[in-house]
Amino acid sequence: MVWDIAANYNAGISFTHAQRAPSAAELFSYGPHIGTSTFEVGALFRLDDTEEPYFYYENNVEEEVSNNIDLSFRRHSGNIGWVLNLFYNQVDNFYYERNTGYTSEDIEEHDHDEEEESHDHGELPVYVFDQADSTLYGLEAEFAWQISKPLTLTLWGDTVRGKLDDGGNLPRTPPARLGGMLSYSSNGWDAGIEITHAFEQNKVSELETSTAAYTLLNTELAYTFQGSQHDLTVYLKANNLTDELAYVHSSFLKELAPLPGRNFSVGLQGMF
Structure with a gap:
């Protein structure tokens, strides 16, 4: 539902009910995931760590069910425009990957007692697909001002909060961010300078480490x-000009693969 509050201003609200079967x-x-350097275990397996840790099959999974509310406020005409979106999502049986605290060697030692063949994948952290009732809420905002024609x-800015209803935080939740860009466009020329600041993320789950803040200049x-005829464009890009060491909190490999340091690229682009 959208309500035109006044000329050039409107407000909107939407409600969504959704169900999703697990992938x-x-x-x-059940095995190593090379892309994330983890040992992944599906939701059909349960961990027994009363003595030596091992997984056993148990089919008690359920579909994911969510109820979502979105609110928006917008100015959409003139030299100044802005939009503010707020969202609140209540998700039952939310699927997420949880760090068990064990490594693949801990699990495979038990498996090798029953199987003669050994597969050496190295020591990888074991993550299990788990289900839990969860709540996610946050906001997104954007402000644009056309100072002059070019x-x-x-x-x-944006922020999201992910919580488990029984207590604790969802893992790998992105931190709050703020950014700004000054852009110029005239007579075939386009130029821009952008700065993005990601705040420290210290609302972490069990066995998860916090991630320091960083600022990128591009x-x-x-x-x-x-x-x-083909809209040929030649461009020069310079990213992370301050050579900031930036870790992505939502990545499984944040400490192994931070964002690129100072880098430059030149390119030619054509449309046909």
């Missing part, structure tokens, strides 16, 4: 040849 990976995984200032300069 094959969420159910049947010059535009854009400011934006620039871009491009020229599109006027009247070109």
Whole structure:
């Protein structure tokens, strides 16, 4: 439902009820995942760690059910525009990957007691697909000001909070962010400078480490040849100009693979 509050202003509300069956990976995984350097175990397996840790088959999974409310407020005309979105999601039986605290060697030692063949995958942390009632809420905001015909200032920010209803935090939840960009566009020339700040993420789950804040500074300069049949554009990009060491909290490999340091790229782009 959308309500035109006044000229150039509106507010909206939407409600969504959704059901989702788990994917094959969420159910049947049992082995190393090379892309994330983890040992993944599906939701059809249960961990028994009363003595030596091992997994056994147990089919008591349920579908994921969510109820979501979104609110929006918007100014959509003139030299100044902005949008504010707020969301609240209540999810029953939410599927997420939980760190068990064990490694693949801990699990495989038990398996090798029953199987003669050994598969050496190295020591990988064991993550299990688990289900829990969860709540996610947050907001997104953007402000745009056309200072002059070629010059535009854009400011934006977003934040999300992920909580387990029984207590604790969902793992790998992105931190709050703020950003701004000043862009210029005229006579085939496009240029911009952008700064993004990610705040420290210390609302972490069990066995998860916090992630430090970081700030990235990026620039871009491009020229599109006027009247070109294929819209040829040559560009120069410079990212992370301050050579910031930035870790992505939502990544399984945040400490092994941080964001790229200072880097430059030159390219030619054509449309046909």
